[in-house]
Amino acid sequence: MTVTGDLDCPTASFSLPLSPLPLGPRYSSDLRHMRMTRRVDNVQFLPFLTTDVNNLSWLSYGTMKGDWTLIVVNAVGAVLQSLYILVYLHYCPRKHAVLLQTAALLGVLLLGFGYFWLLVADIEDRLQQLGLFCSVFTISMYLSPLADLAKIIQTKSTQSLSFSLTIATLLTAASWTLYGFRLRDPYIMVPNLPGILTSFIRLWLFWKYPQEQDRNYQLLQT
Numbered sequence: 001m002t003v004t005g006d007l008d009c010p011t012a013s014f015s016l017p018l019s020p021l022p023l024g025p026r027y028s029s030d031l032r033h034m035r036m037t038r039r040v041d042n043v044q045f046l047p048f049l050t051t052d053v054n055n056l057s058w059l060s061y062g063t064m065k066g067d068w069t070l071i072v073v074n075a076v077g078a079v080l081q082s083l084y085i086l087v088y089l090h091y092c093p094r095k096h097a098v099l100l101q102t103a104a105l106l107g108v109l110l111l112g113f114g115y116f117w118l119l120v121a122d123i124e125d126r127l128q129q130l131g132l133f134c135s136v137f138t139i140s141m142y143l144s145p146l147a148d149l150a151k152i153i154q155t156k157s158t159q160s161l162s163f164s165l166t167i168a169t170l171l172t173a174a175s176w177t178l179y180g181f182r183l184r185d186p187y188i189m190v191p192n193l194p195g196i197l198t199s200f201i202r203l204w205l206f207w208k209y210p211q212e213q214d215r216n217y218q219l220l221q222t
Helices: 010-018 021-037 046-065 068-091 095-119 123-143 146-155 163-183 186-208 211-221
Strands: none
Touching: 021 068, 046 068, 046 095, 046 123, 068 095, 095 123, 123 186, 146 186, 163 186
C-alpha cells in the first residue's frame, strides 16, 4: 500500500488536535474525582482500558502504514489512558480484579500482535487484516452505549449524558471520517461513521429531553 498519510494535509491537521477531545472532559473529571476523594466510586475502569487497547491497535496500524497522524494521535491517547489506569490502580481497593482485567485484555492484544506480525507474512495482507480488526473494535466501542440510549428514551432523562462529550465525539468522528476519505482508507473512514450517527442520536435526545426539563420532572416526582 502506498504511504499517503502525513501531518501536512489540512484534514490531518484538523483531525490531530480533535482526536483526544472525546475523552478529555470525562478523563479530567474522573481524575479530579479520584484525586479529591482518593476513591474510585462511580468511576468506570473498563471503558478506559478498552480505549487504551484501541489506541495501541491503531498505533500499530499507523506504524505499519507509516501514517504519522495515526502514530502521534494514538501514542498520545495511549499515554493518557495508561496514566488513567495507573491512577485508578493507585486508589482502587480491589487491585486484583483490575489487574486481572488488564492482564486479560493485554494478553489478547499480544496474541493479536503475535498473529499479525509472525503468522501473516505478506505485508499487504497483514495491513488489511489489522485494519479490519481495528475497524471492528472501534465500531463496537461506538455502538456499546446504545443500551444506555435506550434507557434514556425509556426514562425520558438525559442527566447521564454529557453534552460536551457528545459534541467532541461528533467532531472527532467526523474529522477521522474525512481523513479516511482523503486517504481512501475504508478502515479509517467506515468505523467512525457510527460515531457520527450515535452523536446525532444523542443530540436529538438532548433536544427531546432537555436537562432543565429533567430537573423539573424530578421535583414533581418528589
